[in-house]
Amino acid sequence: MKIGIVCYPTYGGSGVVATELGLALAKKGNEIHFISYKQPVRLDFLSEKIFFHQVYVPDYPLFKFQPYELALSSKLVDVVMNYNIDILHVHYAIPHAYAAYMAKKMLEGNSVNLPVVTTLHGTDITLVGNHPFYKNAVKFSIDNSDYVTAVSNSLKVQTENIFNTKKKIEVIPNFVDFSKHKLHNKNCNRDLIASNEKKIISHVSNFRPVKRVLDVVKIFQQVRKKIPSKLIMVGDGPDRIKAESYCAKMGFIDDVNFLGNTEMIYEVLCYSDLFLLPSEAESFGLAALEAMMMEVPVISTNVGGIPEVNKDKETGFLFNIGDIKGMSKKSIEILSNENQLKRLKARARLNAKKFKIEDVVEMYLDAYKKTLKST
Numbered sequence: 001m002k003i004g005i006v007c008y009p010t011y012g013g014s015g016v017v018a019t020e021l022g023l024a025l026a027k028k029g030n031e032i033h034f035i036s037y038k039q040p041v042r043l044d045f046l047s048e049k050i051f052f053h054q055v056y057v058p059d060y061p062l063f064k065f066q067p068y069e070l071a072l073s074s075k076l077v078d079v080v081m082n083y084n085i086d087i088l089h090v091h092y093a094i095p096h097a098y099a100a101y102m103a104k105k106m107l108e109g110n111s112v113n114l115p116v117v118t119t120l121h122g123t124d125i126t127l128v129g130n131h132p133f134y135k136n137a138v139k140f141s142i143d144n145s146d147y148v149t150a151v152s153n154s155l156k157v158q159t160e161n162i163f164n165t166k167k168k169i170e171v172i173p174n175f176v177d178f179s180k181h182k183l184h185n186k187n188c189n190r191d192l193i194a195s196n197e198k199k200i201i202s203h204v205s206n207f208r209p210v211k212r213v214l215d216v217v218k219i220f221q222q223v224r225k226k227i228p229s230k231l232i233m234v235g236d237g238p239d240r241i242k243a244e245s246y247c248a249k250m251g252f253i254d255d256v257n258f259l260g261n262t263e264m265i266y267e268v269l270c271y272s273d274l275f276l277l278p279s280e281a282e283s284f285g286l287a288a289l290e291a292m293m294m295e296v297p298v299i300s301t302n303v304g305g306i307p308e309v310n311k312d313k314e315t316g317f318l319f320n321i322g323d324i325k326g327m328s329k330k331s332i333e334i335l336s337n338e339n340q341l342k343r344l345k346a347r348a349r350l351n352a353k354k355f356k357i358e359d360v361v362e363m364y365l366d367a368y369k370k371t372l373k374s375t
């Protein structure tokens with residue numbers, strides 16, 4: 001199959017899912033065409049089966065806002081015509097599903113049928129898409145996609161409730177690649193990061209307000225009073241300075257490593273004992289699943305799709321948003337009980353196996369086949 005994949009190229013769940021899915025589909029013999037404004041971050045190699053098409057938006061002084069969706073829809077038409085694309089899979093509704101619809105209509109004029117699969121990732125629905133300025137266009141794009149998937153049941157239900165959509169939404173969860181577990185578990189240089197008696201706690205996100213990174217450092221502040229430990233903060237974003245300043249002001253910045261954006265996520269998870277995800281909203285929580293695959297139990301909130309991934313008392317523990325006291329107490333309990341920690345680590349990994357990339361790729365291939373049949 002020749003598959004076009006539209007995604008955001010930056011660090012963050014939806015781009016990572018789209019890129020890893022494309023790479024896996026290419027390994028199965030499909031021809032994959034990534035279309036984005038920059039090469040996606042995890043797209044670290046190009047092969048005969050993988051293409052990247054960059055969308056340029058030229059600067060023009062008349063425009064206060066550069067019309068990205070116009071440039072994207074035009075590019076989509078070119079790519080579909082030049083490479084005979086069979087199906088287009090867009091990740092994140094805004095503006096990708098909208099641009100895909102425009103491309104589909106333009107192609108109809110050339111008697112070309114372009115089936116469109118849209119995957120909803122979360123913030124495109126719950127935060128941005130929900131805004132009155134975008135809502136009509138998002139509802140329209142969902143209802144006019146040929147096939148729609150959401151990454152969790154929670155997101156499916158939220159989408160139906162917020163937009164009152166007519167389109168059937170199928171749940172295809174996010175996934176992890178266990179070959180990375182094997183690869184990185186061998187090279188776990190834990191002693192480079194912390195001395196042996198210290199426990200390592202980690203957090204990975206884009207440091208947007210929704211991630212509540214201040215809660216992360218406040219939880220750690222309590223934990224370090226009882227347990228010798230170190231906190232590794234991976235990622236970058238608007239709340240990073242706030243979190244760093246808090247740690248400095250409270251006198252424990254020495255025990256916190258702010259790594260910024262890095263590709264070395266699996267290396268960090270490899271030596272982590274506990275992962276914190278106290279988000280205010282999370283349609284799925286891919287970062288938690290990646291931690292679980294690397295045998296790291298998760299202390300998280302109980303919002304959105306997180307309970308579909310992190311199982312309370314099995315793979316970690318779930319709390320209400322902002323329950324810093326509860327999350328700190330539980331972290332201390334887990335980290336001071338080696339048997340409990342060992343049990344949680346094993347179950348975290350076991351549960352992550354329900355989200356193996358091989359199975360999820362088959363679910364997407366099935367979705368493509370159904371779409372092609374029905375359009």
Ligand code: GMT
Binds near residue numbers: 092121123124174286
């Ligand atoms: O979490 C973010 O802010 C990034 C965002 C994205 O679009 O990349 O993540 C969303 O999609 C991920 C992949 O499907 C999910 O794992 C995240 O839970 C979801 N984030 C939110 O719903 C806040």
